[in-house]
Amino acid sequence: MTDPIILFFLFGIIAGLLKSELRLPAQIYDFVSVLLLLAIGLKGGIELAKQPFLTLLPQMVSVFIMGIVLTLIAFPVLLYWGKFKRADAASIAAHYGSVSVGTFAVAVAYMNNNGISFEEHMPLLLVILEIPAILVGIILVRGITKQTQWGKVIHEVFAGRGIMLLLGGLVIGWISGSENLSTITPLFFDLFKGILALFLLEMGLIAASKMSALRQYGIFLIAFGIAMPLLSSVIGTALGLLLGLSIGGTAILATLAASASYIAVPAAMRISVPEANPTLSLTASLGISFPFNVLIGIPLYYEMAVGAHSLFALS
Amino acid sequence: MTDPIILFFLFGIIAGLLKSELRLPAQIYDFVSVLLLLAIGLKGGIELAKQPFLTLLPQMVSVFIMGIVLTLIAFPVLLYWGKFKRADAASIAAHYGSVSVGTFAVAVAYMNNNGISFEEHMPLLLVILEIPAILVGIILVRGITKQTQWGKVIHEVFAGRGIMLLLGGLVIGWISGSENLSTITPLFFDLFKGILALFLLEMGLIAASKMSALRQYGIFLIAFGIAMPLLSSVIGTALGLLLGLSIGGTAILATLAASASYIAVPAAMRISVPEANPTLSLTASLGISFPFNVLIGIPLYYEMAVGAHSLFALS
Amino acid sequence: MTDPIILFFLFGIIAGLLKSELRLPAQIYDFVSVLLLLAIGLKGGIELAKQPFLTLLPQMVSVFIMGIVLTLIAFPVLLYWGKFKRADAASIAAHYGSVSVGTFAVAVAYMNNNGISFEEHMPLLLVILEIPAILVGIILVRGITKQTQWGKVIHEVFAGRGIMLLLGGLVIGWISGSENLSTITPLFFDLFKGILALFLLEMGLIAASKMSALRQYGIFLIAFGIAMPLLSSVIGTALGLLLGLSIGGTAILATLAASASYIAVPAAMRISVPEANPTLSLTASLGISFPFNVLIGIPLYYEMAVGAHSLFALS
């Protein structure tokens, strides 16, 4: 039985393609995404409070490296096969080396819906995975030269709204622990699924608007927008196994790998690699990969995790 | 004991008439009404899932016809007694042949408050009743000529935000069924009354601004704004009896008949019958009929339903 | 253990000082503060319903007088020691003679967190305390002359959004009583702490922007922004004892006295004493006193209340 939040997403896409008058003011999008980001951060932070931070270091490091690897895989593909300009190839690659919070939230909902347990500290890995791709993307264009203002870049990355709210939530959740947060759970946790439904409705509307741009970019972008997530998910699954994650955790890590950023990376690229055409990367990320992951990918990645685990008899 | 949401409405009216600084940004109105429309649609959809759709067809058809009838009754009254221009008469008539979601929500709250049961699929009838009046209104002005772009009109009607959200909610609720929706109920159902209170506060502010325009349109509009709902409610009650609805259901159908649109119809008329003065119809619908129905009408229509049912010994 | 909402406030301040991209649209601020003001009003109104209004008259009158006294104490200090222009001294004084709803909400949260009971009708005193300082502030500048348009001033004061919503909530809560409001509690009461957390996040961002203005106004303003609340809290505590309030009630009254307005008073001063520089008063009130009260003051005032009560063996 499909989760209703998926139906909200489809509803948004249809309403968008029908050119309906259903447009929601940007402020509603802001409100909804602020709640989601904080809630995800808080959830992760609560878990961090439960275990010694250092035990997570290996996971954090390897996820950081995965972000670099994914970007370096996508780049040549886009440059040579896709025949994109260097800046565009690097920018798109960075989007796919990073993550999408919305996709992550849907994956979490999928696991909860099907009663699949997973490592609850995933939001921490989510935050970490946002970052390396951005740095790699910039280096691929600018090289490691003096004149790149890395200070500005770092600020750009961490001071962005998305990461700020995730980090803020993580730290607050971490310091407070779950019982202290109980008084704010009605807003951040009880409403979470409903807010996510609204968010997906808006994402559907936005995705639809990007799809209209699709044909002008041709078949390669579409192919890439589907193939890359699939490839990334395999890498994510493998890493999940290496790190000894549960089936659910492996599936979520695969989803993180497969997801493409549409908040942190676009913002950073716009400032640091302005010559890259943002329509290209957002069309791929929002017009193709986001719908693909939400509608088809996540269940697929879960099956993959199940298969892999049984294969290696880890669970 | 009056329902607090009614007090929120009165509060809004008073704050408005006092020319207070209490103005809420349109985006809050948008957010609140999006939640209401989706929630109402979802509620209705859940019920549809419980019964074979076809059994509702008679109700749907007769309600559609009622919409036509109500518009055709209001039109000549406005044209000959009201001495309105043809376009204005048709537009106002269309408003009263259609429905007001806000009024419906208050009626539902009234029934719940007094523990009165009713057919839960009413939102379906709500959506259907929105439509015929618009088409009739346009035909009354343009006639059934080639040059009316019906395609555009139909799109205008169904692609409007209000109907889109109601339909979307209906379909999602229908497909999902109640237990699947349980995860999003905290936002859409538990908060419903509170959100409705905020909505009525805003409606009160808007109604107050329309009231100030009242005197310049004189006594006839006021009389019509009260008499028409009363007449319509009788027709609605009669239809409720014919359809064998419960007392609660009859009262709600009477309320639907009595209510006047302020979202779908104004939007459609603005595009399809632009020569009609929107201030006229909105002053009547929001400045008079909405407050009348919310404050006086609904309990009255309920009494009427009780009386009618006992009269015809149906319950 | 610090209340998480305090962490949200700190998070806002830090994000602000880091010049992060974390800026929330004003409409979110509006939505959040509307919910807070209504909720606080409703809470207070429910309590009023429980006791004969007249019994509260002594408290209301003495709190009103306290508002006048606090303003008259602050004024000469600012005028002679602070060397401020008369208009500025009067305006700042009015801010400190009045109250801050945000600070009040945090104090209430503090009491609940630590299971400290207090007189639940405090919101009534909150509303009353908002007003006298404004009138005194204006008189200090204009004198009691004919040409002051008192009608306009009174309207300005009561028609302001903040007081309107508090009063509206109070009256609705009073009329309805708690069981009638049960249907809207999920939005207004269950979400309260979470909404307050969001509100404090925004206040942190705003406070940070005011802090940057601090150095240009120098040490006196900073000193005043901390000393005045401390002094006021002593007066508030004393009055609490006189009125025979509980320990919790005394602490809250001390907090009310110590808090400085940033909504009602600035708005009124801007219209009635425009020559007063709003940056001065808001820098002190939001940049210094609000953070001081929220982070340090409230626990301090509670200790003071405990001490005072034991001293006079009242409890």
Next chain:
Amino acid sequence: MDNNIRTLLTIITELSLESTLVKELKTLGAHGYTITNARGKGSRGVRGADWDVDSNIRVEVLCTAEVAQAIGKRMQDKYYDNYAMVMFSSDVSVFRPEKF
């Protein structure tokens, strides 16, 4: 400098007309437009933007004098009588005139 003078046409009208208006602009040869939300007062009374129904939009179009003429005429013929609408134009010097 002359060759970079273009007409800035500003139309203030009802939000409900936005999608229709945008289509018209395209057919009349405008290469772009900018829209901001607005509220206001005029012969049709106060439009306070409390909700979509009484919200205004402020539409700016940078174009050649001819296109501006055409848009003006179309507005006058089709929309003036029935919609809250105000229109005015002035010459501005644009950068990248070839765009407009």
Next chain:
Amino acid sequence: MDNNIRTLLTIITELSLESTLVKELKTLGAHGYTITNARGKGSRGVRGADWDVDSNIRVEVLCTAEVAQAIGKRMQDKYYDNYAMVMFSSDVSVFRPEKF
């Protein structure tokens, strides 16, 4: 064409002044106005529109040169010294000049 030239007066000031300003405009003979929300920076520092208190409005008034003069004078006399305010005007050619 000359007879359809009017003055477009633009006032950028504090949101808190809106209701007062609107009353003034009426008394000074303006037939209408258009307001958009704005943020900005000037001699009184940054006004970032993070909340009502530091929000700006951008008010446009289409009117005759005389009315524009009168409004300008009133602003100068009553509001300049105490409010964040900037004002400028230019001639624009309006459609339906009789409206203004």
Next chain:
Amino acid sequence: MDNNIRTLLTIITELSLESTLVKELKTLGAHGYTITNARGKGSRGVRGADWDVDSNIRVEVLCTAEVAQAIGKRMQDKYYDNYAMVMFSSDVSVFRPEKF
């Protein structure tokens, strides 16, 4: 009257450029600016302001002709090729010219 003529420079560009742009304006000698949120269409397609990423801002700067020139040049050199951007200017008569 001449001595109170200043240039009103209007830049319509991407929201994401706001903080960068504001810094540039300061360094180039503008004493202030006014920003309103906008949506629109141009050579880079529709920017519908459905979310921050495709939102526009409309930036107005009152300044001397020289400063306007400098800003125009800087925009042309650094931002034109890579950002959705339109820029135009006109002369307006300002009150309190010393401010700009």
